[in-house]
Amino acid sequence: MQVPLLDLTLQYRGIATEVMPELLTIIEEQRFILGPVVDRFEREMEAYLGVRHAVGCASGTDAILLALRAFDCGRDDEVVTSPFTFFATAGAIHNVGARPVFADILPGTFNLDPAAAEAAVTERTRVVMPVHLFGQMADMPAFRALAGRHGVSLLEDAAQAIGARQRVDGEWITTGTLGDACAFSFFPTKNLGAFGDAGMTVAIDDGTAERLRKLRVHGGRQMYHHEEVGYNSRLDSLQAAVLSAKLPHLKGWSDARRRNAAFYDQALAGIGGIQTPVVGEDHESIYNQYTLRVGDGRRDALADFLRERGVGSGVYYPVPLHLQECFAYLGYCEGQFPESERACREVLSLPVFPELTPAQLEYVAESVRAFFGE
Incomplete structure (x- = not known):
């Protein structure tokens, strides 16, 4: 018997009749970048997660990078995170000019140890970034308290954990609701996967969300007018349509x-x-x-x-x-x-x-x- 680690063709066969008509409509209309399909998916994600702002971007890696930039994280800053995770977590820190600072994990869950992370905080720490590894949330109440004690931003790396939950004070909370921002990946192998690269950053306050929207389109709200140097990290309509069709499943x-x-x-x-x-x-x-x-x-x-x-x-x-x-x-x-x-x-x-x-x-x-x- 053959049992692959993952077989995405089976999932596709189950949703093909839902996905393909919308993809063909987008192709016929030739409206590929951002636009109403992306807007719709962002609103759907806000409702699904229970967050104020969802901002689509080109990849899960960019979702982290954009959030770090929105927190003004850069040269001479430090970001505390896990050494046991996918490369993008630390790569994005490096690529905004900051310094990755690692702390060890808990042996049971593989998630970042809050006590070890706190011991790694210095006066140069701007962000603490726990990773919700393999689909289980890190100890977010502990990290929320840590961030409050030290006056740093809290960024959730939820690339592998969309929809994971944790009970806090008797109430279930989900990824993206306790951090100042949260990064998601829609790489095809994720539980919610696109037909290529795609990502999203969610934020709890209006200012951070507005900054994310500017940074993903070269740092400007108006075409050809740039308030800062940003990135080309837009979520395209084809990927948004795929994700929108998959979300109810x-x-x-x-x-x-x-x-x-x-x-x-x-x-x-x-x-x-x-x-x-x-x-x-x-x-x-x-x-x-x-x-x-x-x-x-x-x-x-x-x-x-x-x-x-x-x-x-x-x-x-x-x-x-x-x-x-x-x-x-x-x-x-x-x-x-x-x-x-x-x-x-x-x-x-x-x-x-x-x-x-x-x-x-x-x-x-x-x-x-x-x-x-x-």
């Missing part, structure tokens, strides 16, 4: 991922040498990834075994950011963030996409059990 897809994760949790329980994902009692993950910890140096052997049996898997991420060659100038060395480094040696993600069949799920679980002699 998002909850169902995320629910299916949770059901698949629950199956794995039960089927893989008790196997020595692995740890299934840890989800906090007051958290609801959307499982952009279902990520195991595989101890005793056996992660790569398990991945090879699964591949031989036709099962896809992935390592997110093999090298922590503080040990990447391009960040050598920061002066970090091996051993400074042991939990992040250990995660890079142990993580392995299994297929969890919504369209998996019961037979495929059982085959994946049976394959893992077979590797461990269960």
Whole structure:
């Protein structure tokens, strides 16, 4: 049996009749950049997330970069974040001229440790950026309190966590509602994915949102009049139309991922040498990834075994950011963030996409059990 890590063709077949007519209309009208289709999607996202402002842009990477610029983050500033995440998190910090400052993660959830992040704050810190990794929110009340104590901006990197929730004071909150801004990616592999690159930054106040809208179109509200140097980071209408068609399905897809994760949790329980994902009692993950910890140096052997049996898997991420060659100038060395480094040696993600069949799920679980002699 073949079980890919992700199969987007199945999702497309389920929504093709909804997506294609609108794409053809946009092509016939030749209105590709921003415009009413993008406006509509932004309003839909505001309603879905319960936020005041949603500003579409060209990618999830740009969503972070635009937010940092909106916070006037630049030369001589520092941004505290996780070394265990996709490169774009720290790359955007570097590209606005600021300095990435890393703090270690919590071993259970893989999310940034609030205590470690606070210890990394200095008088030069302008932004703290927790990452909601693999679909589970970081401890946002702790980060909100941290930002308040130190007078810094709080930026959520929710590239992998659209619609994830956390219970705060008995009330469920979602990504984008406790940070000063929040960045989303609509890369095709995300729970809500476009047909190419696309992203969005949401903001809680009018001034930040207005700044984001200027920055995404070369720094001006009026064509050929530029108040500052911005970027070419506009969300195009074709991608907005795809996302708008997919949005009503998002909850169902995320629910299916949770059901698949629950199956794995039960089927893989008790196997020595692995740890299934840890989800906090007051958290609801959307499982952009279902990520195991595989101890005793056996992660790569398990991945090879699964591949031989036709099962896809992935390592997110093999090298922590503080040990990447391009960040050598920061002066970090091996051993400074042991939990992040250990995660890079142990993580392995299994297929969890919504369209998996019961037979495929059982085959994946049976394959893992077979590797461990269960």
